[in-house]
Amino acid sequence: MSTSTDHGRPDPEASTLALTRDGRPVSDRGDTVCVVGAGASGLTAIKNLKEHGFGVDCYERETGVGGAWNWRHDRSPVYASTHLISSRPFTQFPDFPMPDDWPDYPHHSRLLSYFERYADHFDLRGHIWFGTEVVRVEPVAGDRWDVTTRSTGGYGPERTSRYAAVVIANGHNWSPKLPRYEGLEEFRGEVMHASSYKDPAQLRGKRVLVVGAGNTGCDIAVEAAQQASRCWHSTRRGYWYAPKYVLGRPADQVNDALLALRVPLRVRQWLYHWTLRLTVGDLTRFGLPKPDHRVYETHPIANSQLVYYVGHGGIAPVPDVVRFHPYAVELSDGREIDPDLVVFATGYLPRFEFLDPKVLGDDAGEGRPKLWLNAFVPGRPTLAVAGLVQPDSGIFPLSHWQSVLFARLLRLRVTRPDRAAAFAARVSAKAGERYAGPVKDSSRHWFEVGHADYLRAVQRALLDLEASR
Amino acid sequence: MRGREWARPVRPVRREVLGATPEVEQGRPPLLFVPGFGHGAWAFAEHWLGHAASRGFPAYALSLRGHGDSGPAPEATLRAYAHDVTQAAAGLPRQAVLVGHGAGALVVAHALARYPARAAVLVAPVFGGWATFGAALRRNPVGTLPAVFGGPLRLHRRQLFSRELPEAEARGYAGRLGRAGRRAQWQLLTGRAAEPAVGDPPVLVLGSPDDRIVPSSALTRAARRYGSAPLLFPGMGHDMMLDARWREPVDAILDWLEKDPAPTGRP
Numbered sequence: 001m002s003t004s005t006d007h008g009r010p011d012p013e014a015s016t017l018a019l020t021r022d023g024r025p026v027s028d029r030g031d032t033v034c035v036v037g038a039g040a041s042g043l044t045a046i047k048n049l050k051e052h053g054f055g056v057d058c059y060e061r062e063t064g065v066g067g068a069w070n071w072r073h074d075r076s077p078v079y080a081s082t083h084l085i086s087s088r089p090f091t092q093f094p095d096f097p098m099p100d101d102w103p104d105y106p107h108h109s110r111l112l113s114y115f116e117r118y119a120d121h122f123d124l125r126g127h128i129w130f131g132t133e134v135v136r137v138e139p140v141a142g143d144r145w146d147v148t149t150r151s152t153g154g155y156g157p158e159r160t161s162r163y164a165a166v167v168i169a170n171g172h173n174w175s176p177k178l179p180r181y182e183g184l185e186e187f188r189g190e191v192m193h194a195s196s197y198k199d200p201a202q203l204r205g206k207r208v209l210v211v212g213a214g215n216t217g218c219d220i221a222v223e224a225a226q227q228a229s230r231c232w233h234s235t236r237r238g239y240w241y242a243p244k245y246v247l248g249r250p251a252d253q254v255n256d257a258l259l260a261l262r263v264p265l266r267v268r269q270w271l272y273h274w275t276l277r278l279t280v281g282d283l284t285r286f287g288l289p290k291p292d293h294r295v296y297e298t299h300p301i302a303n304s305q306l307v308y309y310v311g312h313g314g315i316a317p318v319p320d321v322v323r324f325h326p327y328a329v330e331l332s333d334g335r336e337i338d339p340d341l342v343v344f345a346t347g348y349l350p351r352f353e354f355l356d357p358k359v360l361g362d363d364a365g366e367g368r369p370k371l372w373l374n375a376f377v378p379g380r381p382t383l384a385v386a387g388l389v390q391p392d393s394g395i396f397p398l399s400h401w402q403s404v405l406f407a408r409l410l411r412l413r414v415t416r417p418d419r420a421a422a423f424a425a426r427v428s429a430k431a432g433e434r435y436a437g438p439v440k441d442s443s444r445h446w447f448e449v450g451h452a453d454y455l456r457a458v459q460r461a462l463l464d465l466e467a468s469r
Numbered sequence: 470m471r472g473r474e475w476a477r478p479v480r481p482v483r484r485e486v487l488g489a490t491p492e493v494e495q496g497r498p499p500l501l502f503v504p505g506f507g508h509g510a511w512a513f514a515e516h517w518l519g520h521a522a523s524r525g526f527p528a529y530a531l532s533l534r535g536h537g538d539s540g541p542a543p544e545a546t547l548r549a550y551a552h553d554v555t556q557a558a559a560g561l562p563r564q565a566v567l568v569g570h571g572a573g574a575l576v577v578a579h580a581l582a583r584y585p586a587r588a589a590v591l592v593a594p595v596f597g598g599w600a601t602f603g604a605a606l607r608r609n610p611v612g613t614l615p616a617v618f619g620g621p622l623r624l625h626r627r628q629l630f631s632r633e634l635p636e637a638e639a640r641g642y643a644g645r646l647g648r649a650g651r652r653a654q655w656q657l658l659t660g661r662a663a664e665p666a667v668g669d670p671p672v673l674v675l676g677s678p679d680d681r682i683v684p685s686s687a688l689t690r691a692a693r694r695y696g697s698a699p700l701l702f703p704g705m706g707h708d709m710m711l712d713a714r715w716r717e718p719v720d721a722i723l724d725w726l727e728k729d730p731a732p733t734g735r736p
Binding site for chain 2: 051117
């Protein structure tokens with residue numbers, strides 16, 4: 001028998017106050033905040049909102065926490081050998097450290113156990129409605145939100161609850177971005193997106209072409225070098241392949257020692273180039289294209305093994321794909337290769353299918369919201385997006401501070417509405433601000449942020465709020 | 470921004486954690502006891518752990534690095550000690566109550582800025598500073614002075630226990646004391662104050678007006694920092710968990726926790 005107080009459970013009979021546009025009852029959840037998704041960002045949002053005294057209802061379409069990092073989930077991009085590419089201190093939540101006897105770059109299964117422990121430790125599961133997907137999120141009067149949910153897969157009736165605020169934490173690494181190529185439909189070989197890649201057995205004995213030089217593309221190319229009979233790795237441009245260790249320490253920790261000293265970007269770039277020359281060497285000698293940009297201008301690739309396998313002949317670097325033929329792939333240098341399997345490691349695009357794109361300022365509907373601090377929506381003081389960042393570090397500490405800032409902002413709306421309005425004005429004025437220096441303007445870098453610059457900006461915002469308490 | 474935390478994470482060491490759990494799980498928050506400088510988890514294992522468990526609270530005690538059976542760490546700093554506490558707390562199944570004794574209370578205060586504890590208890594807190602140092606120097610110059618030059622801080626059993634505790638026991642406990650890292654000792658004098666606690670936990674401060682290490686004024690100051698007044702147990706020495714009337718303070722802590730104290734409302 002459940003009551004209306006069970007884990008913030010809505011009780012339509014007890015608190016129906018209005019009807020939705022199509023005439024269904026809406027249950028009022030008062031000051032409760034709705035969180036969409038129980039992945040890393042959703043979990044930290046629940047925890048921080050709860051810590052600031054808010055009731056929280058979280059809707060999760062799957063049956064467990066962990067989001068992208070739960071390999072059992074439909075939409076998880078994780079594959080058997082996925083390891084972190086940012087070291088532990090950059091990945092853990094700032095107030096819940098990973099065990100310090102874990103390796104520097106833990107395996108994905110450890111990360112999932114970390115999120116499960118986080119959920120249990122802070123008693124978050126009682127706030128989560130598992131197996132429930134959000135169908136619609138609509139703004140209503142008074143800066144409140146009607147959230148319509150139903151069982152995952154469309155079973156059962158829909159129900160609508162009214163919330164004081166919403167945190168969208170549905171992740172941005174699950175909807176594959178597939179490139180278009182002439183002749184791809186006629187190609188007779190197997191084609192897959194990296195999101196479907198789960199196990200090296202899928203590559204075993206095949207002639208594999210991996211397209212894309214993100215961290216996933218490089219990882220899969222390395223696996224193909226060990227498993228496949230042949231591996232080509234197609235990249236559009238040259239990249240900097242940073243080793244995971246420098247001077248015997250995780251490379252990101254060495255880099256952050258410089259950031260902590262506020263060494264200017266130019267000097268850091270020079271040092272990085274110099275370090276790469278000493279550790280990785282001249283990439284063109286391996287047949288890899290020369291990078292057309294300086295380091296820190298594209299998302300960093302942390303992979304110690306790619307160059308090693310290129311050097312062993314396990315990976316053949318090739319240029320961009322031009323078109324597909326039924327039994328061959330034509331490259332931009334005129335060569336033709338004949339893979340059995342093409343893996344597109346071409347990234348993901350964010351999707352918010354439950355929300356009118358205009359609400360997030362994405363007037364073109366291309367999946368690029370216009371936000372301040374990649375989280376706050378102009379004109380919508382009670383809506384935040386958590387985790388929509390692509391940092392040069394782990395995402396989770398950033399999501400943590402985003403949700404702390406949002407929770408404090410919601411508090412401030414009650415205690416000092418005038419100051420909250422001033423914050424809202426700043427959101428509108430600064431929407432679209434970048435924190436990444438001069439990065440390439442491709443969809444891959446839409447949400448790119450430099451973690452140090454970004455966290456300093458969040459810290460300034462937090463201090464401003466603090467001053468106005 | 471915590472650049473240093475990222476660029477130079479604290480080196481891991483083996484940590485000794487002793488525990489006592491209730492026979493029947495009653496859904497109460499776990500307690501993590503943090504001993505002060507020179508003490509190990511044993512100091513709480515003697516009486517308080519078992520007593521807390523008998524009243525339904527899962528109870529654990531940690532030996533800071535370089536203490537008890539934890540790994541050696543002669544160059545440990547307060548930051549490393551606070552790291553040990555957050556690691557041990559995050560390793561518990563549920564959000565923990567941190568209980569720090571002596572300089573362990575200062576370590577807990579630093580850990581509270583890194584870990585949102587359910588609540589915190591500071592027992593006879595030694596927050597350091599020159600005034601505390603002056604008092605220690607007046608009462609025990611021979612034991613205190615070497616610490617200024619990086620030597621061990623030697624506490625006399627009469628500073629730690631009341632006269633009610635039999636001499637042999639007092640001598641036995643004092644003989645088990647180790648020493649804290651040199652740098653951590655210096656930080657007691659010169660270290661920065663702890664950042665505000667995250668998660669707004671309720672904080673209880675308790676001590677004894679007859680403590681020969683922590684003067685009553687220091688207790689009041691510590692309690693005021695957390696918006697409360699200290700709970701006093703006259704006639705007890707500094708090591709309340711080992712003294713003859715050890716039961717009274719731990720019962721007071723558990724009674725306070727059973728009332729499920731609300732957050733202090735401070736930033």
